Amino acid sequence: GGSCYDETMCKHDTPNGEVDVECPDRIRFIWEKLQLAGVTQRCVVLGGSKAEDKHLKLVHTKKHVNFVKSISTKQKDSRRNRIASVLDSIYLNGGSSEAAYLAAGSVVNVAEKVAEGELDCGFAIVRPPGHHAEADEAMGFCLFNNVAVAASYLLNERPDLDVKKILIVDWDIHHGNGTQKMFWKDPRVLIFSVHRFKVAGNAYVARYDHGSFYPAGDDGDYNMVGEGPGKGFNINVPWEQGGCGDADYLAAWDHILIPVTKEFNPDIILLSAGFDAAIGDPLGGCCVTPDGYSVMLKKLMEFAQGKIVLALEGGYNLESLAKSSLACVQVLLEEKGIQCSSGAYPLESTRRVVRAENRELRYNVFADSDTLMTSNENLKNLSADKNPADAILHEVEELKSLWAARDGELEARRKELKAKKMELETWLMLVGAREDEFRGLRAKVESLMRERDEAVAKAECLDKELQEERPRRRLENEEMDMDSEDEDMDMDSEELEHDLKTMSREFKKDINLVFEKFKKDNELFIGELKKERELAITAAVITTRYQVCREWKSQGTLSLELKFAAEVYHKLPLFD
Ligand SMILES: [Zn+2]
Incomplete structure (x- = not known):
């Protein structure tokens, strides 16, 4: 060959x-x-x-x-x-x-x-x-x-x-x-x-x-x-x-x-x-x-x-x-x-x-x-x-179509699970975002309450000072009148009286200025607090929702967060 x-x-x-x-x-x-x-x-x-x-x-x-x-x-x-x-x-x-x-x-x-x-x-x-x-x-x-x-x-x-x-x-x-x-x-x-x-x-x-x-x-x-x-x-x-x-x-x-x-x-x-x-x-x-x-x-x-x-x-x-x-x-x-x-x-x-x-x-x-x-x-x-090969071939064909059907089912189930997983992920993200939001609001409310307490204390302190100041000034004025009469009644009485009146007027003016300023500051502060109150209420609502989520997850008892939110909610009407 x-x-x-x-x-x-x-x-x-x-x-x-x-x-x-x-x-x-x-x-x-x-x-x-x-x-x-x-x-x-x-x-x-x-x-x-x-x-x-x-x-x-x-x-x-x-x-x-x-x-x-x-x-x-x-x-x-x-x-x-x-x-x-x-x-x-x-x-x-x-x-x-x-x-x-x-x-x-x-x-x-x-x-x-x-x-x-x-x-x-x-x-x-x-x-x-x-x-x-x-x-x-x-x-x-x-x-x-x-x-x-x-x-x-x-x-x-x-x-x-x-x-x-x-x-x-x-x-x-x-x-x-x-x-x-x-x-x-x-x-x-x-x-x-x-x-x-x-x-x-x-x-x-x-x-x-x-x-x-x-x-x-x-x-x-x-x-x-x-x-x-x-x-x-x-x-x-x-x-x-x-x-x-x-x-x-x-x-x-x-x-x-x-x-x-x-x-x-x-x-x-x-x-x-x-x-x-x-x-x-x-x-x-x-x-x-x-x-x-x-x-x-x-x-x-x-x-x-x-x-x-x-x-x-x-x-x-x-x-x-x-x-x-x-x-x-x-x-x-x-x-x-x-x-x-x-x-x-x-x-x-x-x-x-x-x-x-x-x-x-x-x-x-x-x-x-x-x-x-x-x-x-x-x-x-x-x-x-009887051809066994044909019978086997037929069986294989049937199995193939069965597998194809099962594949279809599995694919549909897989898609369904994937959609559910995505839904869950979105929900978790939302909860996470609300948790952060809540923490921020809680801090803000705490700081506002501290400021309010300080402001109240300051106001009380100023009130007390004012109460003490008034009688003292009156006493001083009387003493001064007496002294001027004693020393140089004839020569200086008119001048002295004029000076005293001026001093008294100026003092009153100063006191009024301080008082007006305090009043104005206090009003501004209270106005701000009133605005923040809305936020605090939102925070309380979010806290409650958050807690519900937590409850759903752990089936535990009410947490500190919920108590805190309730307290905040009840304190706020003080400013009405
Ligand atoms: Zn060929």
């Missing part, structure tokens, strides 16, 4: 380092895996070969070939991104053109060597992939349809090799729309593609696949069987849902592909080997194991004297891609014992699809196939069996 790898195909990459699933590491990973496993030493290793334009033009238009040829030139640098942006799932850079020529040329080269008998079989580890590329259009990561170019080359350019019938098996999870169109009317090429497919109007399925799966056209349906002389030579097995595994693929193999291949008896088999149905693939959503691929490949190696060529298509979980590729190479080198996983049953939808396909085939070119008839009988028996 031979394998073909060329690092140059890694030059095809996103233009600005964007991350893309169809990345250069895909083929690097495969190659490293093969080297680590030592299989590259035991097979013929071929470098890449550049495709010739005339071979590409066997399936592509001249315009398309020129487009891919010129896409990486300097002149296209400024326009390349814009050109790629109008295409469906295509990126382009300076290495795209060379990689596309190498991918197509390498598959042609390996196919030629296998057809010639120079190699028993081969694996072309190439990218960009090819099966979506149409005659005049690049799409779905594909620039040239590598496998179609190789098939057409063997049939049309190498009559000497006597290749008259080619079976193309496409196990990539996506429909090989390009390959199908290229050999639509050609009975020399039997195409078998198994892929996920949109199912219109089926709500159950739409829930899984949202009604579509790339490339999302109607081309991948099971009733697309070819046309004219090619009618019946195009076989689609459209999976209705993800989750297909080894058992589903083997059901399609045993009940469709293998009986049909026996009937068709190909001279060589080209395998569009995409590994995106492999377990863990981010696009495929299926779960074919490396062992599953081994069995599928081994079953095909029974035909065409084992002349089989694998050409890499998709496959985007690097680890799964590399493991599946290694398993296939080991089968090609016949180094691997085949393990068929027993006990697994195909999905109900798989049996439905396979039955429909089987029926379709018997109405077409393989109508008289005994093997197909037998296979269909076997299939009926398989369906009649």
Whole structure:
């Protein structure tokens, strides 16, 4: 066997380092895996070969070939991104053109060597992939349809090799729309593609696949069987849902592909080997194991004297891609014992699809196939069996919806609790603010009461002073009158009397001033206290509320705060 790898195909990459699933590491990973496993030493290793334009033009238009040829030139640098942006799932850079020529040329080269008998079989580890590329259009990561170019080359350019019938098996999870169109009317090429497919109007399925799966056209349906002389030579097995595994693929193999291949008896088999149905693939959503691929490949190696060529298509979980590729190479080198996983049953939808396909085939070119008839009988028996996998699947679905309902309930409860928590937090904040407010007011009331007490004491003191002052002044006045009479009654009596009157007037004036001032101060102070009384009442009310809150919380007895508030409240009317 031979394998073909060329690092140059890694030059095809996103233009600005964007991350893309169809990345250069895909083929690097495969190659490293093969080297680590030592299989590259035991097979013929071929470098890449550049495709010739005339071979590409066997399936592509001249315009398309020129487009891919010129896409990486300097002149296209400024326009390349814009050109790629109008295409469906295509990126382009300076290495795209060379990689596309190498991918197509390498598959042609390996196919030629296998057809010639120079190699028993081969694996072309190439990218960009090819099966979506149409005659005049690049799409779905594909620039040239590598496998179609190789098939057409063997049939049309190498009559000497006597290749008259080619079976193309496409196990990539996506429909090989390009390959199908290229050999639509050609009975020399039997195409078998198994892929996920949109199912219109089926709500159950739409829930899984949202009604579509790339490339999302109607081309991948099971009733697309070819046309004219090619009618019946195009076989689609459209999976209705993800989750297909080894058992589903083997059901399609045993009940469709293998009986049909026996009937068709190909001279060589080209395998569009995409590994995106492999377990863990981010696009495929299926779960074919490396062992599953081994069995599928081994079953095909029974035909065409084992002349089989694998050409890499998709496959985007690097680890799964590399493991599946290694398993296939080991089968090609016949180094691997085949393990068929027993006990697994195909999905109900798989049996439905396979039955429909089987029926379709018997109405077409393989109508008289005994093997197909037998296979269909076997299939009926398989369906009649009670399938534990379906029962478990059904149970799991029910549990899932139950969990979803519980999740909804829990979510609602969580929201409710969150709202209550927020309410409580707001309330606590409010209580805290009122507590501070209350403390401030209490301090103010205390200081006001102190001032009032001082003012009252001062007023009493002044009153007492005044009481003592009045009789004393009167006595002094009398004494002075007597003295003046005694000493100089004649000379100074008038003058003295005048002085005394003045003094008395001034003294009275002073006393009045002091008294007026005191009265005024006292009135101002009392006015202020009256104003503050309103605040004190508010404080008392708040204290009571606060206490109620405290009571609510601790169920304790009335606190000092409440007593204080009551006292304050009762003292205040004194100023009325
Ligand atoms: Zn694919």
